[in-house]
Amino acid sequence: MVSRLVDSSRTMASTRQFADRTDAGERLGEALLERGIHAELVLAIPRGGLPLGRAVADALEAPLDVVVAKKIGAPGNPEYAVGAVASDGSVWRNERAISGTRTDEGYFQERRETEAENARQKAARYRGGRSAPELTDKTVVVVDDGVATGSTVRACLSQLQQSDATRIVLAVPVGPPDTIADLEAQVDAVVCLETPPGFSGVGQFYADFGQVSDEDAMAYLES
Template identity: 80%
Template sequence: MDGARRFDNRTDAGKRLAETLRERGVEADLVLAVPRGGLPLGRAVADALEVPLDIVVAKKIGAPGNPEYAVGAVASDGSVWRNEVAIDGTRTDEAYVEERREAEAERARRKADRYRGGRPAPDLGGKTVVVVDDGVATGSTVRACLAQLENSDADRVVLAVPVGPPDTIADLEGQVDDVVCLETPANFMGVGQFYANFGQVSDEEAMAYLDDGDRD
């Protein structure tokens, strides 16, 4: 597997991420996990760094007739990342992108509200924020999440993921103050290949990680 480690599960990956963050001297004020898969890792990182855990939510904008192919993504505050190559390649018109942007932003807002259970979004002003996900492939939703943080008053943003392809990680480095990625295998085919257990995380399970307290 080109030397890439195989994580036992998302919590194991989160603990390894936390260890690396501490080794690199990252002093965070807040961890923001990308639901759903990022929350088990986010819980482990937040507990290790002894800081609060919250979420940052984005939804993919799928291409016309091919919803799995992202022409962009939009965060819950409306911040958007556009995949201009995909937009041009699929000849997607601006009216479609705008229509889907509004619809997916609303879905992201509803998801964020549901996960927080009525709690307000955290104040990011002047804070060092660590954004955690279980890995990136194209990174479309993560890019929209980071766009939201670029539009916030956060002082410093660190992206922490266990694994991602070298080209995506290199691109993301230009969007944040620092990237911590444990593995960047050249033979990357998908995030799940680097986990022994990569089962889907339900909304209920994901929301439970937002409660205080350690979990194994």
């Protein structure tokens, strides 16, 4: 993609607390429509992105599907991402974390292959036998419930950059300013409702940020 359109809404003085993921998705849908952004397809990142994706897809009157990535955890610390990989093998490398944890290339590539297969299996399970959606010449909106480091989002966007989609828009309720600025370089537009300087975690912006089960998440694809 040659041109980049930055389309972010930023409230720095105060932070909004969303009632739950559906509330956040409804507000995202409104924000997209206010900006004149329409799409032929909405892709949610499971699991937490699906309640929002359902609301956004309904607002845009577009079909809903998934884009899946898995985190690549550091040696001995699987919760700390040294990268992430999408279901097609597209990878994002956190070079600073790789260096800081002394992650060697053999370990990284081994985990990449394992997690890419996990992502493929998850995408297939969520689709229930349906084929992956066609992206050619479409405007695609990617939705998640928020970003912190954005590792899985970055891998998902890397996958979509390899497609023939006409336009890729990222829509999230909240994220730290530096992460959102980085993500703007990967897409044609970003709609982010809140980019607070005091960001410490996505959950702090939700009154209800409970876990979403696979069963509940998949139900949003059937609505």
